[in-house]
Amino acid sequence: MTVLRKNLIDGEWLGEAGSPNINPSNTNDVVGEYASAGPEEAKQAIAAAKAAFPAWSRSGPLARHAVLKKTSDEIMARKDEIGRSLAREEGKTLAEGVGETIRAAQLFDFFAGETLRLSGEMVPSVRPSVGVEMTREGVGVVGIITPWNFPIAIPAWKIAPALAYGNTIVFKPAELVPESAWTIVDILHRAELPKGVLNLVMGKGSVVGQAMLDSPDVNAISFTGSVGTGKRVAAASVEHMRKFQLEMGGKNPLVVLDDADLAVAVDCAVNGAYFSTGQRCTASSRLIVTEAIHDRFVDAIKERLDKLVIGDALDAKTQIGPVVDQTQLKQDEDYIAVGRQEGAELAFGGDRLERETPGFYLQPALFVGSTNAMRISREEIFGPVANVIRVNDYDEALAVANDTPFGLTSGICTTSLKHATHFKRNSEAGMVMVNLPTAGVDFHVPFGGRKGSSYGPREQGRYAMEFYTTVKTAYTFAG
Numbered sequence: 001m002t003v004l005r006k007n008l009i010d011g012e013w014l015g016e017a018g019s020p021n022i023n024p025s026n027t028n029d030v031v032g033e034y035a036s037a038g039p040e041e042a043k044q045a046i047a048a049a050k051a052a053f054p055a056w057s058r059s060g061p062l063a064r065h066a067v068l069k070k071t072s073d074e075i076m077a078r079k080d081e082i083g084r085s086l087a088r089e090e091g092k093t094l095a096e097g098v099g100e101t102i103r104a105a106q107l108f109d110f111f112a113g114e115t116l117r118l119s120g121e122m123v124p125s126v127r128p129s130v131g132v133e134m135t136r137e138g139v140g141v142v143g144i145i146t147p148w149n150f151p152i153a154i155p156a157w158k159i160a161p162a163l164a165y166g167n168t169i170v171f172k173p174a175e176l177v178p179e180s181a182w183t184i185v186d187i188l189h190r191a192e193l194p195k196g197v198l199n200l201v202m203g204k205g206s207v208v209g210q211a212m213l214d215s216p217d218v219n220a221i222s223f224t225g226s227v228g229t230g231k232r233v234a235a236a237s238v239e240h241m242r243k244f245q246l247e248m249g250g251k252n253p254l255v256v257l258d259d260a261d262l263a264v265a266v267d268c269a270v271n272g273a274y275f276s277t278g279q280r281c282t283a284s285s286r287l288i289v290t291e292a293i294h295d296r297f298v299d300a301i302k303e304r305l306d307k308l309v310i311g312d313a314l315d316a317k318t319q320i321g322p323v324v325d326q327t328q329l330k331q332d333e334d335y336i337a338v339g340r341q342e343g344a345e346l347a348f349g350g351d352r353l354e355r356e357t358p359g360f361y362l363q364p365a366l367f368v369g370s371t372n373a374m375r376i377s378r379e380e381i382f383g384p385v386a387n388v389i390r391v392n393d394y395d396e397a398l399a400v401a402n403d404t405p406f407g408l409t410s411g412i413c414t415t416s417l418k419h420a421t422h423f424k425r426n427s428e429a430g431m432v433m434v435n436l437p438t439a440g441v442d443f444h445v446p447f448g449g450r451k452g453s454s455y456g457p458r459e460q461g462r463y464a465m466e467f468y469t470t471v472k473t474a475y476t477f478a479g
């Protein structure tokens with residue numbers, strides 16, 4: 001029997017029969033049934049968050065610390081069970097699901113600590129006997145809208161700082177991954193968050209998400225998802241003069257120079273381009289490779305891809321799980337067709353795979369002979385598809401790496417200190433990796449990009465404070 005998961009509005013679990021959530025490794029497996037909120041429920045959730053803000057924002061660090069620490073401890077204690085459930089609904093492997101769950105626990109732990117470290121500044125005024133204090137306060141009701149590809153880590157890295165700095169929340173997760181969202185909200189609710197502080201509204205983006213965008217009572221929106229939706233969030237937020245933060249797509253370059261350690265470069269490329277089924281905003285989708293190492297690099301990648309185990313996400317032997325759903329699979333296959341039409345050579349993979357259970361299995365695809373002008377080089381595919389662009393030297397590699405509308409992550413594989421240092425300084429990306437995959441970041445430092453990838457203050461680490469607080473400057477004349 002499938003369980004009905006409800007929405008959390010003003011401390012009550014509400015909602016009638018909703019939509020089923022399907023396991024992408026086995027489409028006969030229904031993960032659960034999830035209530036689907038409408039515009040009215042979204043409005044109730046926003047009103048509840050607004051009413052809860054004054055008390056929560058003045059609750060003091062210990063109350064917030066207690067909730068966040070308790071949440072972190074429970075997530076960590078249940079990491080295997082939650083990680084498995086995540087892998088079941090999203091299709092990433094068990095190891096990736098458990099790793100992401102641990103990441104969520106670490107994020108709650110980090111921001112539990114931040115509640116006790118919030119500080120301000122005090123300076124003398126230019127006027128005699130006047131003191132000036134600069135303090136930070138919560139922004140108000142924060143709308144949190146998340147994508148499906150990191151079903152627990154992305155909600156965690158938004159919810160934890162929002163609560164730590166005294167905001168109240170309306171949380172709208174992606175339609176494809178409601179179980180992970182529900183689980184994190186259930187844990188926070190049982191950690192004794194006051195009613196109305198955190199509200200969960202599962203449902204369609206065009207309905208629930210749009211109701212959040214249209215509400216004058218949502219004071220800030222933190223959004224992660226596609227560029228198209230991000231632009232809607234931006235336009236609606238400007239209309240309401242609200243704060244907003246966007247984390248969107250990527251077309252991240254991994255540069256491989258002739259002097260690279262081949263084994264390191266191949267590890268970086270295979271991990272960065274194909275792990276998590278290539279469904280990471282930080283995926284290395286453009287492999288920019290210099291002449292002398294090109295053929296050895298391509299041969300070595302093909303050899304590695306041939307050995308990868310692609311299968312059911314819940315099988316411990318699986319290294320690459322299925323694509324998340326039929327729509328994404330079609331998008332991946334369409335781009336593979338586009339690459340061929342554009343004249344790139346499909347050097348490996350790209351075919352649908354049959355497994356014991358019906359699922360969205362796709363063989364990782366590698367293009368060679370591609371140029372940076374092709375659509376497969378310019379548009380985010382968001383699947384296990386990467387293309388190699390051959391270049392003459394470091395200067396050309398850097399120019400090609402930066403020639404993109406995106407700017408989330410970038411990477412270089414080289415043993416040259418000179419080139420690594422130059423690349424770190426001149427790469428037009430928010431996060432730069434040397435001899436590391438472009439995907440895979442720490443939880444205690446800023447995350448975010450440039451150009452079409454991101455807008456607004458960085459997420460994570462102490463930098464998260466910039467978005468989730470507003471500065472107050474207070475003057476006192478002591479007489």
Ligand code: NAD
Nearest residue numbers: 146147148173174205206209210225226229247248249281
């Ligand atoms: P999406 O834009 O389709 O959906 C993201 C969220 O927006 C979902 O919750 C969706 O329901 C909601 N939404 C849709 N229409 C809306 C509307 N009109 N109003 C308000 N909300 C609405 O993105 P997706 O397919 O879930 O995620 C994939 C994208 O996310 C990729 O482009 C990927 O690069 C990006 N992503 C970026 C980062 C990052 O940090 N830069 C991280 C992960 C994913």
